[in-house]
Amino acid sequence: DTGVSQNPRHKITKRGQNVTFRCDPISEHNRLYWYRQTLGQGPEFLTYFQNEAQLEKSRLLSDRFSAERPKGSFSTLEIQRTEQGDSAMYLCASSLGGGVGKYNEQFFGPGTRLTVL
Amino acid sequence: GESVGLHLPTLSVQEGDNSIINCAYSNSASDYFIWYKQESGKGPQFIIDIRSNMDKRQGQRVTVLLNKTVKHLSLQIAATQPGDSAVYFCAENSDMRFGAGTRLTVKP
Numbered sequence: 001d002t003g004v005s006q007n008p009r010h011k012i013t014k015r016g017q018n019v020t021f022r023c024d025p026i027s028e029h030n031r032l033y034w035y036r037q038t039l040g041q042g043p044e045f046l047t048y049f050q051n052e053a054q055l056e057k058s059r060l061l062s063d064r065f066s067a068e069r070p071k072g073s074f075s076t077l078e079i080q081r082t083e084q085g086d087s088a089m090y091l092c093a094s095s096l097g098g099g100v101g102k103y104n105e106q107f108f109g110p111g112t113r114l115t116v117l
Numbered sequence: 118g119e120s121v122g123l124h125l126p127t128l129s130v131q132e133g134d135n136s137i138i139n140c141a142y143s144n145s146a147s148d149y150f151i152w153y154k155q156e157s158g159k160g161p162q163f164i165i166d167i168r169s170n171m172d173k174r175q176g177q178r179v180t181v182l183l184n185k186t187v188k189h190l191s192l193q194i195a196a197t198q199p200g201d202s203a204v205y206f207c208a209e210n211s212d213m214r215f216g217a218g219t220r221l222t223v224k225p
Binding site: 004035040041042043044045091093105106107108109110111 | 151153158159160161162163166206214215216217218
């Protein structure tokens with residue numbers, strides 16, 4: 001399967017702990033996006049990368065959140081000092097850049113479901 | 118059956134009927150729109166896209182209509198099947214914003 005993969009698929013943690021998620025995009029895709037989705041809502045944009053450069057961050061991405069894509073391939077999203085409000089599905093997507101604006105057909109991974117107790 | 122975007126987030130149709138899901142977008146400068154389908158427990162999946170220089174685009178059993186005058190987008194699904202049951206989102210390229218979506222339920 002050459003789609004977008006995310007690990008872990010589920011993470012349960014205690015409030016105050018740090019967590020890190022990984023996303024492996026489709027290999028030829030130079031753009032990578034992170035979203036957060038809560039129950040009954042659409043995905044909320046967090047940040048995106050073009051190659052290794054982080055080009056945009058949402059106001060939703062507080063100082064406790066950091067994302068990296070060091071070699072322009074896989075990406076990690078770290079949440080420090082987790083809070084119960086961080087409980088959500090974290091989705092990663094990738095796309096080929098160079099199209100219209102910031103948006104091109106994005107291919108989504110299955111997501112990482114985070115539960116903060 | 119027909120929904121009215123965010124004000125009617127659920128749509129229930131009989132198998133074989135046509136479905137129409139509506140979406141109002143916010144930014145008149147948006148020039149690219151995508152419809153996604155999200156099944157339970159999965160990430161969104163691309164269905165069809167349309168650029169602002171078009172009014173209509175057809176795919177397999179799906180048609181997207183774009184009305185730039187009123188900033189309205191619709192997704193038409195012909196001969197709806199149980200496998201079409203999912204949440205459908207429209208997205209615009211101005212700020213990567215997704216709406217809350219419309220849940221489509223297909224009754225056998």
